[in-house]
Structures are given as C-alpha cells and as structure tokens.
Amino acid sequence: MILKPNRQDIKAVGYYLGKIIIGLALxxxxxxxxxxxxxxxxxxxxxxxxxxxxxxxxxxxxxxCYTERELNWMQGMIVVSLAWVTAMFxxxxxxxxxxxxxxxxxxxxxxxxxxxxxxxTLVQNLDHMSLTHNxxxxxxxxxxxxxxxxxALSFFIKGASGAFKLYVGEARDERIMPNIVHTxxxxxxxxxxxxxxxxxxxxxxxxxxxxxxxxxxxHGVCVxxxxxxxxxFAPQSQNIIYYRSFAFEVATIIIxxxxxxxxxxxxxxxxxxxxxxxxxxxxxTLFISILTVFAIVAIGLKQAGIYPQAVMFFRKGFYQxxxxxxxxxxxxxxxxxxxxxxxxLALVGVILAMGLGGAVCSTTGAIKxxxxxxxxxxxxxxxKRIILPERAVxxxxxxxxxxxxxxxxxxxxxxxxxxxxxxxxxxxxxxGMLYGYPFLNSLFESTSAAGNVGLSCxxxxxxxxxxxxxxYILQMWxxxxxxxxxxxxxxxxxxxxEGK
Amino acid sequence: xxxxxxKWIVLAILLAGPVYLIPGFAAESIxxxxxxxxSKHYDGKQISYRxxxxxxxxxxxxxxxxxxxxxxxxIGIWAPxxxxxxxxxxxxxxxxxxxxxxxxxxxxxxxxxxxxxDIHAQTLLKIESGKLTPEIINPVKRNQALILLGVLxxxxxxxxxxxx
Numbered sequence: 001m002i003l004k005p006n007r008q009d010i011k012a013v014g015y016y017l018g019k020i021i022i023g024l025a026l027x028x029x030x031x032x033x034x035x036x037x038x039x040x041x042x043x044x045x046x047x048x049x050x051x052x053x054x055x056x057x058x059x060x061x062x063x064x065c066y067t068e069r070e071l072n073w074m075q076g077m078i079v080v081s082l083a084w085v086t087a088m089f090x091x092x093x094x095x096x097x098x099x100x101x102x103x104x105x106x107x108x109x110x111x112x113x114x115x116x117x118x119x120x121t122l123v124q125n126l127d128h129m130s131l132t133h134n135x136x137x138x139x140x141x142x143x144x145x146x147x148x149x150x151x152a153l154s155f156f157i158k159g160a161s162g163a164f165k166l167y168v169g170e171a172r173d174e175r176i177m178p179n180i181v182h183t184x185x186x187x188x189x190x191x192x193x194x195x196x197x198x199x200x201x202x203x204x205x206x207x208x209x210x211x212x213x214x215x216x217x218x219h220g221v222c223v224x225x226x227x228x229x230x231x232x233f234a235p236q237s238q239n240i241i242y243y244r245s246f247a248f249e250v251a252t253i254i255i256x257x258x259x260x261x262x263x264x265x266x267x268x269x270x271x272x273x274x275x276x277x278x279x280x281x282x283x284x285t286l287f288i289s290i291l292t293v294f295a296i297v298a299i300g301l302k303q304a305g306i307y308p309q310a311v312m313f314f315r316k317g318f319y320q321x322x323x324x325x326x327x328x329x330x331x332x333x334x335x336x337x338x339x340x341x342x343x344x345l346a347l348v349g350v351i352l353a354m355g356l357g358g359a360v361c362s363t364t365g366a367i368k369x370x371x372x373x374x375x376x377x378x379x380x381x382x383x384k385r386i387i388l389p390e391r392a393v394x395x396x397x398x399x400x401x402x403x404x405x406x407x408x409x410x411x412x413x414x415x416x417x418x419x420x421x422x423x424x425x426x427x428x429x430x431x432g433m434l435y436g437y438p439f440l441n442s443l444f445e446s447t448s449a450a451g452n453v454g455l456s457c458x459x460x461x462x463x464x465x466x467x468x469x470x471x472y473i474l475q476m477w478x479x480x481x482x483x484x485x486x487x488x489x490x491x492x493x494x495x496x497x498e499g500k
Numbered sequence: 501x502x503x504x505x506x507k508w509i510v511l512a513i514l515l516a517g518p519v520y521l522i523p524g525f526a527a528e529s530i531x532x533x534x535x536x537x538x539s540k541h542y543d544g545k546q547i548s549y550r551x552x553x554x555x556x557x558x559x560x561x562x563x564x565x566x567x568x569x570x571x572x573x574x575i576g577i578w579a580p581x582x583x584x585x586x587x588x589x590x591x592x593x594x595x596x597x598x599x600x601x602x603x604x605x606x607x608x609x610x611x612x613x614x615x616x617x618d619i620h621a622q623t624l625l626k627i628e629s630g631k632l633t634p635e636i637i638n639p640v641k642r643n644q645a646l647i648l649l650g651v652l653x654x655x656x657x658x659x660x661x662x663x664x
Contacts, residue, residue: 013547026600039635040593040635041637042635042637042638042641043636045642045644045645046640048645049644049645051642052645052648052651052652053648055652056648056651056652056655059655059656059659060655063659063662080552081650086664090505097641126553127554127569127574127592128554128591128592128593128596129593130593131593184590209558209560210556210557210558210560210564210565211556212556215556228613236554236555236567236574236646237554237569237573237574238573238574238576240578241616241617242567242574244553244558244565244613244616246614269649299544306608306609306615307615308608308611309615311615312611312614312615314614315614315615315616316609316614316615332616334536334573334617336536336537337536337539337617339539340536340539341539341540341608341609345560380552422523452525477635
C-alpha cells in the first residue's frame with residue numbers, strides 16, 4: 001500500500017526548500033555588485049528583480065511551512081530534486097530579462113545547463129553580453145559544481161542528520177570529514193583556493209596573449225569556474241577557440257583534470273598523502289580510460305587525415321577527449337567540425353569519453369570512474385572464479401582511500417547506476433532521432449546532456465524543437481543528481497495522487 | 501591597333517583600382533556557415549569574409565588575432581599588426597565593433613596555429629565604423645524592482661508582527 005504524503009512531509013520539504021531558495025537568491029547580490037561597479041545598470045536591475053522574487057518566495061515558504069523537525073531520507077531527496085528545479089527557474093529570470101535568450105524556456109535550458117555544469121547553451125549574441133550576466137553564467141557553474149545544497153549546508157542549515165540527507169541527495173555520498181557541514185566547508189575551501197591560483201595563471205596567460213589586464217582577469221575567473229567545475233561555458237561565443245593559445249589550453253586541461261578528481265582525493269593530497277593518486281582505483285581507471293578513448297579518437301582522426309602534426313593532434317584530438325572525459329565541454333573546434341570533419345570512429349571515441357565521466361564526489365557527471373573500476377574488478381573476480389579450482393576462495397580488493405573488499409552490493413549498485421545512465425543516453429538519442437537527427441549525432445548530443453558534458457555537434461541551438469530542449473533539461477537534471485532524488489520525487493507525486 | 505587597346509585596358513584598370521577599396525565594391529564575401537560547412541573546399545584558397553570585430557585585438561609580436569562575427573559564428577583572423585591599426589571599436593556590451601572585410605587564405609586546420617580554423621589576412625577593409633552603445637535605464641525594470649522591494653518589506657514587517 002502506498003502512503004499518501006502527510007502535512008508534515010510537505011511542511012518539511014517546503015521549509016528546507018525555502019531556506020535553499022533564500023541562499024540562492026542572496027548569491028545574486030554578487031552580480032548586482034559587479035553590475036554597479038561596471039556601470040551596467042539594466043543588468044543589475046535584472047538581478048535585483050530576481051533576488052527580490054527569490055527572497056519573497058523563500059521567506060514565504062519558510063514562514064508558511066515552519067517546522068523544527070529534521071528531514072527524513074525521503075524528504076531530503078525531494079528537497080534536493082526540487083531545489084535544482086527551483087534554482088533553474090529562479091536563475092533563468094535575470095537571464096531571460098537580459099534579452100540574450102529567445103524564450104524563457106531557452107533561459108531555463110542554459111540555467112539548468114549551468115547549475116548541472118553541462119555547458120550546452122542556447123544563448124544569443126553572447127559577444128555583446130554584459131559582464132554582469134556573463135559572470136552569472138559562470139557563477140552558477142561554480143555553485144552547481146560544488147552543489148546547490150552545499151551552500152545551504154554551509155551557511156543556513158543546522159543539524160548534521162538532515163544535512164547528510166541533503167548532501168547524499170545531491171549525488172555525494174562520501175564524507176571527507178566526520179561532520180558533513182565541515183565536509184561542505186572543506187569543498188568550498190578547496191574550490192576557492194584553486195579559484196585564486198587558477199585565475200592568476202589564466203589571467204597571466206591571457207595578458208601575455210595580448211588581452212587587456214582587466215579582460216584577462218575577467219576571462220581568467222570565468223574560465224576557471226567553468227573548467228574546475230567541469231562546466232564548459234566561456235565568456236565568448238567561440239569558447240576556448242577565442243584565446244588562440246596553446247598555453248591557455250594546457251592550463252585548462254590541468255584545471256579540468258583537477259575538477260574531475262574526487263574531493264576526498266584532494267583532501268589526501270592536501271594533507272600530504274600524495275601516493276593516494278597512483279593507488280586510488282578512480283585515478284588509475286581514469287588514466288587507463290583516457291588512454292583508451294584517446295587511442296580510438298586518434299585512429300579515427302588519422303583515418304580522417306585532418307590533423308597531420310602531433311601538436312594538432314594534441315590541441316584538437318586530445319583536448320576534446322579530456323574535455324569530454326572530465327565532463328567539461330570546452331571546445332577548441334567548432335561544433336560543425338565534429339560532424340563535417342571528424343569521422344564516425346573519432347566521434348564514437350568522444351561519446352565514450354563523455355559517457356564515462358570523472359570521479360565520484362567531484363564536479364563531473366556521467367557514469368564515473370569508481371563504478372567503472374568496480375565493474376571491471378567484478379569481471380576479474382568472475383574470471384578468476386572460472387579459472388581457479390572450485391574450492392579456491394576468490395577475494396577481490398580495490399583501493400579507494402583505503403583497501404576495500406569488493407562486495408556484491410557495491411557491484412549491484414555500480415551496475416544499476418551504469419544501466420540507468422545508458423538508458424538515459426539512448427533515450428535522449430531516440431528522441432533526437434524522432435526529430436530527424438542522425439543516430440550518431442543524436443547520441444553525441446544526448447550523452448553530452450545526460451553526462452553533463454557540454455560538447456556539441458551542432459544539434460543544440462535555439463531553433464531546435466521545444467520537446468528536445470525539455471528532454472535535454474531533464475537529462476541534465478537527472479544525470480547531475482544521479483537518479484535517486486529524481487526517482488524519489490516521482491514516487492512522491494505518485495504517492496500524493498494514488499496513496500491512501 | 502591591338503597595342504592601343506591593351507593600353508586603354510591597363511589605364512582603365514589603374515583608374516578603377518582604388519574603387520575596390522571603397523565599401524560596396526569589395527568582392528562578395530563568404531559566410532561563416534558556408535566556410536564551416538564546406539571547409540575542405542575552401543581550404544588553402546583565397547577568400548573574402550566580412551564581420552564585426554568582437555572581443556579585443558590580441559597582439560602577438562608583429563601580428564594580431566582578431567575575431568570577426570558575421571551574425572552566425574566568429575572566425576579568427578591572423579593579421580599583420582599594421583593592418584589592425586585602424587580598428588577603433590570592438591564588439592562588447594558597451595560597443596558595437598567595427599565591421600571589417602578580410603581578404604586572405606582560409607585554413608581549415610592551420611599548420612602554423614595548431615590546427616585552428618582561421619584566415620590569414622592579406623587585406624583588411626573597414627566596411628562600417630563601430631560605435632559606443634550608451635545604456636539607457638529601462639523604466640519598467642526600475643519600477644518592477646521598486647514595487648517588489650515594497651512587497652518584500654511588507655512581508656518582512658508582517659512576519660515580525662506575526663511573531664509578536
């Protein structure tokens with residue numbers, strides 16, 4: 001028998017959702033300040049209006065749904081999934097008001113793309129966008145990459161139990177520190193430390209490459225946020241092509257890889273345990289996986305014969321592989337070049353890279369390396385069972401911060417999530433094909449959306465059908481939250497309609 | 501007779517030559533969409549492309565990168581620094597950039613620039629001057645912000661009263 005959600009459930013969800021909305025609305029003070037400093041008054045007004053709407057909505061929710069109870073698992077999951085949808089709608093308001101998006105749906109698309117650190121975009125006339133709005137596009141990647149809820153956890157929500165449920169709901173189940181609020185703060189500390197260092201490096205490269213100091217700094221901040229949070233937006237319409245700089249590309253490759261590593265691994269590196277990098281199952285799997293998919297892409301590009309020099313292979317082939325594998329979506333080639341100049345084998349290589357993703361508890365999307373490593377270990381275990389005598393006891397271990405014995409429940413969980421991602425990739429591809437796009441192109445774009453990558457072969461455009469836009473929004477949302485919160489939300493609505 | 505004709509033709513070309521530098525008389529430019537769709541066809545050929553300068557002029561020694569946006573895509577132009585001296589406005593939130601027409605060699609994967617798709621400029625013509633685009637405060641947005649501020653204050657006061 002399905003139980004209908006009671007008033008307490010709704011109040012708890014509403015109260016915590018209200019707090020998260022207030023937190024999000026307050027982050028809009030940053031673009032308002034930038035707008036005033038840059039003398040961009042209309043953009044500042046766009047954000048003031050949105051901040052006020054957010055505060056109104058958030059304050060009313062916290063007052064109407066006031067509760068002192070802590071969240072249970074179901075409520076926590078629902079708060080997270082609704083928080084992401086609400087964040088999308090709220091953030092889309094100033095974007096739409098800017099006039100750079102053709103419809104509110106397009107603004108919602110880019111808003112979800114930003115928060116989910118995807119990078120697919122429907123923006124118009126980006127090269128004439130205000131600094132205020134451009135900063136916001138990148139800031140939402142930084143917020144979404146760390147986790148929307150993490151902001152609220154860090155500043156607004158007390159009570160470790162409820163906080164942990166929200167943290168897990170946001171597809172993070174690894175505690176770096178014993179206290180989850182401290183874990184959230186550590187994630188912010190790491191991100192801000194890298195932000196300062198990364199911005200400095202990118203700014204210097206930009207300035208040496210002929211950019212004016214302020215522009216170099218602004219681009220440095222934005223590109224860092226998009227690279228470390230494996231987002232993929234860039235301040236100019238040409239994305240990374242705009243900079244025409246080998247050094248800039250190398251720097252972004254390093255930042256993208258740092259963003260694709262587990263925050264827990266960052267912690268161990270910070271405390272001096274550097275051996276963890278070479279021992280950890282995720283980094284080992286990531287290394288092997290990058291080499292494998294790059295080999296596929298390299299063979300494809302060799303066949304296509306477009307990049308005859310090693311430098312070209314690196315700047316075009318390897319860059320796109322790293323960008324895809326880390327789930328960033330930065331491009332050093334035009335979207336049309338994927339289809340017109342790369343052959344099918346090279347495209348399949350990039351699709352594989354996008355579908356696999358980076359580490360768990362990082363800012364990347366897609367299946368992720370821990371799961372791939374676990375599945376591979378399970379295969380090894382089964383092969384050993386077949387080869388060795390029946391009486392032999394087969395034990396499989398893997399190293400992830402500590403030595404862990406492989407258990408069936410870990411393999412089951414890894415396979416289930418992998419299967420869910422594969423279904424999501426092919427479902428999006430199927431819908432793309434319904435609208436007449438070729439299979440490989442549809443699969444490319446769908447994997448990019450569901451894996452929160454952002455590479456595009458040209459399908460994503462303001463002119464694409466609304467159903468496809470909504471499909472990609474749902475894919476980005478479900479892919480970022482790794483399904484569980486989304487399934488709980490669907491279950492909640494079903495229970496509300498059919499429960500007793 | 502033949503020699504006299506050739507002389508007239510040469511004279512006519514010399515007289516008409518400067519006309520090609522005047523806006524409207526330039527060779528027909530190819531769009532970015534066409535270049536990206538048929539890059540193999542245009543690879544290594546001399547082409548003409550027109551667009552607004554966006555971003556900024558990035559100086560690299562005796563050369564500079566500029567990016568020209570034709571309304572659909574922006575394409576990078578590698579030009580001798582001397583050719584870029586006449587650029588006054590580059591497209592941004594506060595300015596509309598100069599519209600230039602470049603004539604040069606199109607590369608779908610430039611061997612000099614790590615495989616970039618670019619155009620190596622031989623000539624650059626200013627077709628249209630850019631301008632500053634001063635911001636006029638939108639009164640509707642201003643009023644909406646003020647009304648919402650009033651509502652927000654009202655809700656805040658109400659919640660304070662309800663608490664009491």
